[in-house]
Structures are given as C-alpha cells and as structure tokens.
Amino acid sequence: MAKERVLITGGASGIGAATAERCFEDGFDPVVIDRVGTGIRADLTDPGETARALEEALKGGPITRLVNNVGVVCPAPLEEQTLAELELAWALNVRCSMLCMQALLPGMKQQEFGRIVNMSSRAALGKELRSAYAATKAGLLGLTRVWALELGKHGITVNAVGPGPISTELFNRANPPDSPRTKAIIDAVPVKRVGTPGDVANAVSFFLDDQSGFVTGQTLYVCGGMTVGVAGV
Template sequence: TVDLSDRHATTETLANLTKQYSFDGVVNNVGIVHPQPLEEVTLDNFEAVIDLNLRVAIQTVQAVVPSMKAKKWGRIVNIASIAALGAQDRTSYTIAKAGMISLARTWALELVSSGITVNVVAPGGIETEMAKRICPPGSEVEQRCIRGIPMKRFGKPLEVAATIGFFFSEEAGYITGQTLFVDGGCSIDVHPYYKGR
C-alpha cells in the first residue's frame, strides 16, 4: 500500500517491489476527478489530477519495463475514460485521461520490438462506489445518467476486468497502441442535440 500522490514514497515502493518480483504486466488504474467548470479550475487541482494520473503511470511503467524487456514479453494497460472525448466540468480529468491514451500510443511504438504491448481500456459509466455516490441508486440523477447510455444500464466492474484480461492474454499479442471503450455504446452515440431531441 502506498499513497501514490507522494512521489518519493511511490519511487521507494516501486523499487522494493521490483527487487522482490519480476513483472509480466501492469494496469495503470488511478484517478481523481475534481470536477470544476472552466472558470473555476484551480491550478492546484489541475496539477493534482494530472500528477496522479500521468506521473504515476510513467513512474510505474519505468519501474516494471526492465523485467518485461528481459523476458521479451509484457503487457501494459492504461485505464482512461470516455471523458477523454470531452466532458462538461472536467477540464483536468479529460486532459489526464486523454494523456493516458497518448502515453499508451507512444509507449506502444517505443516498446513494440521488445515484445511488450501497450493498450487502453476507456470505461464509461460503471457500477462503482464512486458512481453510486454521483448517481445514487433509484434517484432521478441515476435515471438521467442511464438515459444517456445507449444500452440503458451501467457497466459492471467485471466487464472492465474482462477487457483488461483480454489485453493481458497471449491471444491479444498482435494488438498494441489501441483504445477499447467499454461504455455501453456512449462513444459512438450521436449527441441528443443532433438527434433533434
């Protein structure tokens, strides 16, 4: 256990882990949102969101890549979000999650000759504790959220985990630098404005 917002503690923990274990893969699944409209975005919140999403991913991958290169096999999966496509009141978060996609594409090119794949899973609304706080079960807010999802339901954590598991598999060895949206169709749905709703 480590407080990932503490850069030095993270470095120390990763150093200890890589001394004890040889890594086959890593999932970069960290994030904070700090929702704020554009005019209210504070630089402190901006830096906290960017740091926890992107700096931690860089630190972690730098720590585990040597053991993957030694094996000539490895899997890196970054967790982004449908918010990477744009989301109201999410300036910092959307940049951070778009950054996770860009990191994966860049690392995929850098590591392709080492037998390491790098991909992204970008969830939409998933039934997590955080989602339940934002959209309380049975509330009008929850119903409004569900109406915006083409499948008319939230995703399940197991559905995200299964996608990550696929990217970790031997069968996914020819896929790298890709982003797979696990979002009930949200990323392909036409915005209600254009449907004339």
C-alpha cells in the same frame, strides 16, 4: 511454480479491486499499490513514495504485466478548476503511470515480453465539468500510442481501456438509483444500464492475456455504446 505477477495501482477498491480479483481468477498473482488496503501502501501522488513502493514490488523479480489504474476526478466547471486539482490529476493519472512504466520496463525488456493497460476514460473524448480529468486521461491515450510504437519490437504491448459510467461506490454516492440525473445517464447508454467494475476488468483481462500480442496502441471503450458517433472509427 510461482504465479506470474500483475502490478495494479489503485487496486484496493472499485475497478482496481475488480481487476485484481479477475487477475487472480486468470491465474496471476495481483500486486496492489494503494494508499489503503492490504497490499503495498503508498501515496502515489508522491514520487518518492511511488519509487519506494515500486522497489518493494520488484523485490520478487521482474513484473511483466502492469495496470495503470489509479486516478482522481476533481470535477469542476472551468472557471472553478484549481491549479492544485490539475496538479493532483496530473500526478495520479499521468506521472504515476510513467513512473511505474519506467520501473518495470527493464524487466520486461529482459523477458522480451510485456502487457501494459492504461485506465483512461470516455471523458477523454470530452465531458462537462472535467477539465483536469479529461486532459490527463487524454494524456494517457497519448502515452499509450507512443509506448506501443516504442516497445512493440520488445514483445511489449500497450493498450488503454476507457470506461463509461461504471457502478462503483463513488459513482453510486453521486448518482442515487432514484435520482433523475441517474435515470438520464442510463437513458443515454444504448444498452440501458450502467457498467460494473467487472465489465471493465473483463476488458483488462483481454489485453493482459498472452494471446493478445497482436493488439497494441488501442483504446477499448467499455461504455455500453456511449462513444458510438463520438469516438473515431
């Protein structure tokens, strides 16, 4: 019997790769779309390439699980944030998610089942130097709630994960272990460590599970407690 497939955007590295590995461990067949790696290659900032990649992914039939993981940060103070950076963040963090959702939705409705996880960020609650990133990640939270309301009657759940500081290659390059800045970040985390991609993948795994059908429209912050006192109850 063929394994159920999970589509993961940006699944070639970091949190996406950890999610793909966890999906495999959970018995799924991860289908990765990224501009690098061994999966389906595409520039997900380009709607045409995105459509082509989604068409290729769906050749094997409907895919009823989706992780909208691909994203870009573009850190800058407000006065230096460019429109090009804002448009890039919009293209990857929001538009790509909507295109993927629209492509997979007919199959989900046909199966009367779906699990969608949108990768937001703790920065959606506010973070310095993150105008483009925070705005688009907050946009994903809005989409999560709208889609949850629209699609629940079809057996489709839509949830979001909001990672805090996670030890990816990108994070570690920007925050060397012996840097005072890194120490300050760790000191601000109640559990006194940065997270791992596996911590985030664990949260995604919960939302993708068959048995999570009564949880929808929610955001789970995987942040070591940093959102306590910031996010609403």
